[in-house]
Amino acid sequence: MWQNKHELIVVFLLFFLIPLLSGCWDSQEIEQRANVLALGVDKASEEERKKEDEISHLGKRIPIPDEEMIKVTAQIAIPGRIPLGPQQPGGSEKPVLVVEVVGHTLQDAMLNLQQEVADELFLGHLRIIVLSEEIARHGTARFNDFLRRNPEIRRTAALVVSKESAAKYMNLDPELERVPSLYLADMVDNLSAIGKFPPSFIGLFWSIFSSKGQEPYLPYLTVIEKTTIQLNGLAYFHGDKMVGKTNPLEIGIFMAVRGVGRGGYGAFITVPGKDESVLVRAVSRKTRTKVTLRNGRPHVSVKIQYESEIDEKESASIELSDSAILKKIEKEASKSTKKSIEKLIAKTQKSKSDIFGFGEHFRAKLPRYWDKHVKTKEKWDEIYQDITFDVSVDSHIHRVGMKSK
Amino acid sequence: MGDPKEITTIQATTILISTIIGVGVLPLPLFAVRAGETSAPFVTLTGIFLAAVGLFILAYLGMRHPQKTIITYSQDIIGKWLGRIFSIFVIAFFLILTSLAAREFGAVVVTGVLRETPLEVTVIVMLLLASISCRNNINVFSYIHNFYVPMILAPVLIVVAFSLKNANLLYLRPIFLGNDLRGMAAGMLTVSALFQGSFIITMIIPSMKSPKKALKASFWGILISGGLYLLIVIATVAIFGPEEIKQIFWPTLELARTTAVPGNILQRLDIIFLAVWVLAVFTTLFSSYYFTIHSLKELFQLKDHKMLSYFILPFVFFLAMLPQNILHMYEIIQYIGRAGLLITIMYPAFLLIIDFLRSWRRGENVAKQT
Numbered sequence: 001m002w003q004n005k006h007e008l009i010v011v012f013l014l015f016f017l018i019p020l021l022s023g024c025w026d027s028q029e030i031e032q033r034a035n036v037l038a039l040g041v042d043k044a045s046e047e048e049r050k051k052e053d054e055i056s057h058l059g060k061r062i063p064i065p066d067e068e069m070i071k072v073t074a075q076i077a078i079p080g081r082i083p084l085g086p087q088q089p090g091g092s093e094k095p096v097l098v099v100e101v102v103g104h105t106l107q108d109a110m111l112n113l114q115q116e117v118a119d120e121l122f123l124g125h126l127r128i129i130v131l132s133e134e135i136a137r138h139g140t141a142r143f144n145d146f147l148r149r150n151p152e153i154r155r156t157a158a159l160v161v162s163k164e165s166a167a168k169y170m171n172l173d174p175e176l177e178r179v180p181s182l183y184l185a186d187m188v189d190n191l192s193a194i195g196k197f198p199p200s201f202i203g204l205f206w207s208i209f210s211s212k213g214q215e216p217y218l219p220y221l222t223v224i225e226k227t228t229i230q231l232n233g234l235a236y237f238h239g240d241k242m243v244g245k246t247n248p249l250e251i252g253i254f255m256a257v258r259g260v261g262r263g264g265y266g267a268f269i270t271v272p273g274k275d276e277s278v279l280v281r282a283v284s285r286k287t288r289t290k291v292t293l294r295n296g297r298p299h300v301s302v303k304i305q306y307e308s309e310i311d312e313k314e315s316a317s318i319e320l321s322d323s324a325i326l327k328k329i330e331k332e333a334s335k336s337t338k339k340s341i342e343k344l345i346a347k348t349q350k351s352k353s354d355i356f357g358f359g360e361h362f363r364a365k366l367p368r369y370w371d372k373h374v375k376t377k378e379k380w381d382e383i384y385q386d387i388t389f390d391v392s393v394d395s396h397i398h399r400v401g402m403k404s405k
Numbered sequence: 406m407g408d409p410k411e412i413t414t415i416q417a418t419t420i421l422i423s424t425i426i427g428v429g430v431l432p433l434p435l436f437a438v439r440a441g442e443t444s445a446p447f448v449t450l451t452g453i454f455l456a457a458v459g460l461f462i463l464a465y466l467g468m469r470h471p472q473k474t475i476i477t478y479s480q481d482i483i484g485k486w487l488g489r490i491f492s493i494f495v496i497a498f499f500l501i502l503t504s505l506a507a508r509e510f511g512a513v514v515v516t517g518v519l520r521e522t523p524l525e526v527t528v529i530v531m532l533l534l535a536s537i538s539c540r541n542n543i544n545v546f547s548y549i550h551n552f553y554v555p556m557i558l559a560p561v562l563i564v565v566a567f568s569l570k571n572a573n574l575l576y577l578r579p580i581f582l583g584n585d586l587r588g589m590a591a592g593m594l595t596v597s598a599l600f601q602g603s604f605i606i607t608m609i610i611p612s613m614k615s616p617k618k619a620l621k622a623s624f625w626g627i628l629i630s631g632g633l634y635l636l637i638v639i640a641t642v643a644i645f646g647p648e649e650i651k652q653i654f655w656p657t658l659e660l661a662r663t664t665a666v667p668g669n670i671l672q673r674l675d676i677i678f679l680a681v682w683v684l685a686v687f688t689t690l691f692s693s694y695y696f697t698i699h700s701l702k703e704l705f706q707l708k709d710h711k712m713l714s715y716f717i718l719p720f721v722f723f724l725a726m727l728p729q730n731i732l733h734m735y736e737i738i739q740y741i742g743r744a745g746l747l748i749t750i751m752y753p754a755f756l757l758i759i760d761f762l763r764s765w766r767r768g769e770n771v772a773k774q775t
Contacts (some may be wrong), residue, residue: 364578
């Protein structure tokens with residue numbers, strides 16, 4: 001039948017190749033995936049705790065007490081309803097499905113969630129994880145293991161702390177973006193791009209949490225009205241537990257000390273000799289941190305150079321027409337910034353939370369001291385409580401805008 | 406032996422580069438940081454230095470015996486039987502190295518990307534590819550390496566360049582943390598074990614157009630591949646910090662996952678990185694596989710190596726399946742790697758010394774006669 005051996009080989013080869021056409025084991029259609037876009041983690045309330053079925057463990061055979069159970073609210077994309085282009089007519093349907101589950105740990109909750117969703121959960125598009133303040137104050141370390149171990153999770157996903165329950169954020173319906181979780185994630189990314197918050201993503205949170213001489217920080221959000229979210233401050237941590245929050249303007253102060261170059265916050269500065277004030281906004285900064293030992297005790301000196309701009313003056317009686325008055329404003333600005341910095345450092349010292357990473361400077365620059373007296377993170381937090389510091393701020397106002405007076 | 410001598414110096418260099426860069430790039434920062442914390446770049450540098458010494462010894466030996474590989478000239482230097490016994494060790498070692506590289510590749514793919522695909526399938530596909538390619542002669546071998554090198558180097562450099570904006574230079578200090586010298590020495594050995602593929606130079610020299618330039622080729626080969634390894638260690642440590650790296654199996658892969666091309670073009674680079682990394686693994690596997698069968702051929706004085714290509718496949722596959730799990734695998738890799746330095750550095754050094762002594766004695770005899 002076959003004319004020669006060669007032809008036979010070719011036919012055999014073709015048959016041999018057919019199984020390859022079926023694709024690989026991991027092929028999965030996009031509609032059959034439940035893309036989780038956002039997760040909110042809350043503490044489970046008493047009646048919610050009873051909802052858990054025996055999915056990942058039988059009865060009480062789990063060392064985590066029921067009081068520590070969590071409620072996870074997941075936002076899952078509904079296939080076909082996520083707008084892909086700029087124009088998607090007639091879209092009033094909600095593009096996401098919100099599901100609530102309880103569990104003892106994060107993975108426990110995810111297993112429980114899978115039991116309720118027909119399609120396989122996919123976490124590769126997870127953009128943001130919201131932790132309620134209650135959970136954050138209780139400790140975040142127990143979520144890290146699952147998130148680190150799972151190869152689908154992006155290190156660039158955002159992690160935030162919310163004042164209200166995290167579930168509220170999952171049900172939020174912001175007007176600016178069709179997909180609520182994308183708006184939430186953009187909130188964090190874009191605000192750090194315009195200098196309202198230092199770079200913050202889950203990978204960075206982990207790196208800071210692991211390193212010995214610094215403590216992590218996260219954005220702190222609150223809901224205003226029904227659909228608006230506000231960046232309300234910076235949540236700072238001691239170990240994995242949130243211990244406090246700053247007010248929004250202090251984020252700017254924090255960024256200055258931490259050495260984030262991009263400025264974004266403005267503050268009212270009283271014009272010397274008058275009762276009125278002008279709004280001075282930081283454009284960029286340069287920070288130099290020096291660490292020394294004074295009589296064997298750690299001492300930090302921070303030098304910050306501000307490059308600022310006058311955005312607005314409060315009343316017409318202020319004359320902004322000569323450079324002498326700018327000099328005075330510069331001086332006043334430096335003075336008030338210095339005060340706020342000292343206040344903020346003292347505040348974090350009280351709660352043993354070295355968010356500025358001074359400890360890293362000691363570890364890097366004075367390795368002998370570190371090896372002898374510190375060595376561990378816990379020890380550094382103790383020492384941080386009573387380190388001494390001096391701050392010097394040097395403001396320069398080079399621009400006043402388009403107005404000559 | 407019938408092949409024309411066509412390999413140029415540049416080709417020899419590219420063979421070395423693409424052979425050295427392999428599966429090792431992924432766990433390299435973890436090995437270095439475990440050994441030296443913030444002095445991980447220093448540990449890496451010493452490891453590279455040690456590997457360079459081994460490579461130069463091999464290149465020099467090859468230049469003294471430009472027609473032969475280590476399998477054949479060892480028989481001249483230390484006697485026929487002793488040379489053969491040592492050669493069996495060398496071949497066995499590269500057989501194990503090939504299987505471990507294939508297994509490590511499979512482990513990464515199964516854990517990181519294709520989670521449903523059986524481990525056996527990823528390993529066997531890679532080994533089949535290598536064994537089919539190994540049926541070519543040594544000139545084709547060098548073309549394949551030459552072709553892939555730019556594709557291996559460029560993406561790694563891109564990932565490193567884009568990631569550096571998140572770097573924190575404090576993580577790299579103090580540069581020399583001298584509190585665990587034994588650990589650092591062990592780390593140095595582990596790092597230099599990642600360069601063992603450079604042994605391939607002994608097989609290339611007889612086919613080079615001008616074997617005298619072997620030393621030059623080795624110098625550039627180790628400079629480029631070592632430079633790239635050092636760059637990867639510096640970048641990962643500067644971005645994650647030593648403490649975080651200790652928690653990650655493959656920091657280099659994690660680096661690609663964290664890095665985004667600005668402007669929302671690509672939000673994570675790991676897919677590109679992995680695609681390229683598959684090439685890098687393939688070239689490494691290809692080299693060690695080729696070396697194994699080529700050496701077998703020379704040991705048994707056969708004419709052709711082609712049929713050996715499929716013959717050893719089941720052995721390699723079987724060895725690759727031996728480690729029980731990923732932790733077990735890395736224990737074996739580190740152990741075998743360090744022990745292998747005896748074969749890849751100490752053995753050539755021993756040969757070189759004997760060779761020197763012999764030629765010195767021969768010179769003396771000649772002097773006596775005249």
